[in-house]
Amino acid sequence: MAVAEVEKIYLAAHDSIRETLVETLQKKGLVHIVNLRKELSETELEELIGDFEPDSKDVDFVLSRVNFVLDFLGEFQKKEGGFLSGMMGEKTEVELSEFEKIRAKVDLEGIYEECESLEGRLNAIETELGKLENVRKELKPWMPLDIKFIDIGETENTIFAIGQFPVLNFDKAEHELEDSVIESSLDMINKDSQFAYVLAIFLKERSTEVNQILSKYGFQTTSFANLDDAPEEEVAEIAEQIYNLQEEKKAVIKKAKDLVSLKSDLIVLKNYLENMKNRAKVQLNFAKTEKAFMLEGWVRKEDVARFKKEVSKLSTEVDFTFADPKENENPPVMLKNNKWFTPFEIVTSLYGYPKYGELDPTAYLAPFFIIFFGICIGDVGYGLILTLASLWLKKKFRAKETIRNFAVLFIWGGLASMVAGALTGSWFTIETESLPLVLRKMIILEPLKDPVTFLVFCFLFGFAHLLFGVVLEMYDNIRNGRWIEGIFREGGKLILLPGIALLIVQMLSMGKEVLPATLLSVAKWMSIVGVVLIVWFTEPNAKSIFGRIGSGVYGLYGMTSFIGDTISYSRLMALGLATFLIGWGINIIGGIANDMIPFVGFVIMAIILVVGHLFNLVINLISAFVHPARLQYVEFFGKFFEGGGRPFKPFALDAKNLVFKGPELLKDDKLTSNLR
């Protein structure tokens, strides 16, 4: 319900313990480190080594090898987990003690070399296979040729040549050759739509003539340099080679697959190395002299004692001082709520963190958020599905904080939807008339029969929400010592707004007397008193009376925004009706399918209902989160919340794929959550 108090820390120590200290800081995750070097660089301390940079090249090198192995093995891994797990990015749990020993445990050199050789072999096999396939393709038209390739070429007196003609030229070439050179033969071995594949035999002494004729008709010589036997035998041999290579490939892949089981360890190692890199990186924030180093950061007040204990355990050559944040400083902000409200921090943090010392709105927005969410979904069946699904998600993804928090949010939202659904008679969007009497008795309002009342309800909720925002501003002002503004200005708003609201209701009822006359005169006086208070106290510290009244009138003008803000809550009604109406449409379509289609109509109806209602739930779920959130941000926060704080991010173990557990870790959920 508040923002955690922090203290500033300066720490100076001998250089010999730098690495161990950084390691401890990372493991305990207590300090939000800020860049001291930049701050000091302006003071030009001579002893400072400005460009000090811890060496992380070795880590980079090892990390690149791990990444190579992971990439390589990733290709051979069976796809595990469904679409959902893929989307959420599952994490594995690991004992912290195991994590620290991982480097000794994994024989990275061995695995790397094996993977590298396997990859090399696989590539070689692929290249070879490609080559063989090519030769096989080229040989294909030559299959009917029953001469060995070794015999093709020159003998003492004759020349054997193979090659191809464009198929249309073959006859002409054959004739011309027959006419001019008798001692020659041109045999067509094979042909396809484009080419005639021929064997030409002629005397060596006539070769010039023959070659001239052949090239005239586009003859291209073919040669198979490395082949000796007849095409058929060669093809058989190639087939055998391909078979052997493929067998070898299978064996290599199997070897690689056997290595896949090492992947989980490698992932841990990868995270370990990345954390080593972070340790080097964080030191870029340190100020460093030849023999010593200094760091600056923020620690939560409640952690100060623990921090002192952990650091003094390391060495006596450490010196630190603590200080409260100064006026002009902007300390990082950590929200502090009890476990019921913690999940709602995602709604707050989506907007931004409060400034240090400002009110944390999380606990105040939670109940309204849930109510609005419930109105937007507003169906018992949908609420039930949502609650059950969220319970399952919460259990399955308990290691991922964001998903767990969303799940808790939706559990509450689902429960609220069930309440809203029961009160408005929406059970899987079945028509109210067909509900059993028991359920109908629970109904206090039927939105479709009486939409105006529903709308007024939404406005009432909204108006209460806005007034609550004003109360919070009042509280914040008083808390920070601005008594006059808090009590008189915000008090004025709290008097004016209900008064005006009553007058507007009377105005809209067009002469009918919906409100008793006494109430109306009270409302009138409330409005007048409110106006006076707001005009006079909007700017109590103004220099002149005109300035004071001028800004007061301007503040009064600002009150008109409440009208638009209240109307904005009509979206709750529209979204609530939308859920019901779409579901209702689905029920109608399902009913038609059941009536019109013989025999299988029932099955089709079931499919339509299940798919349709799930679709409706998902679509409305998004709206039911986004729109209530907007009502918090724009309408509610606008009344009291400033924001603009930066989150408290302690330097800590940080692992994308892992969740740590173990006795060494702090029991503080909030801090360890940074590990997730």
Place this chain on the structure above:
Amino acid sequence: MNETLLLLNGYQWAVLAASLSVIFGGIGSCIGIASAAKMSAGVLAEDPDKFGGLLVLCILPGTQGIYGFITGLLVVVFFGLLGGDGKSIVLAQGVRIFLGCMPVMIMCLVSAIFQGAVSTAGVGMVAKRGEAAGQGMILSALVETYAVLSLVVSLFLIMAAQAG
């Protein structure tokens, strides 16, 4: 009963109202979603992990099509266009139904297109910072407000037309 305005009788005006509500809402949503989804496809090519957040951003301009569908469906059910009752809609009532659907027709068409533009910008934001998906969603929902308001008014106008 056979009075006509611009060649359409009351029943036909009601049918036209239902059809155009669905059509215009659908057109708007298609344009909006297509704009955001095209850009998402580009982001996903580089970074498939961002699918969840991008999907939500892409769906957001889809609500207008649904609002159009609801309006059309309400007209169909309320005025008995499915059965024979619809034939008895008089001209005045038919035209009222049509005019009552106008807010949804126009506002859903326009707001979905612009919401798509904002969602597309949100996709660009997510491409740079994955955690910005929520903020992109809220920005996109700011535009949707006016489609919601038009739905509220159209619902009331249709109910009023039914009441007589």
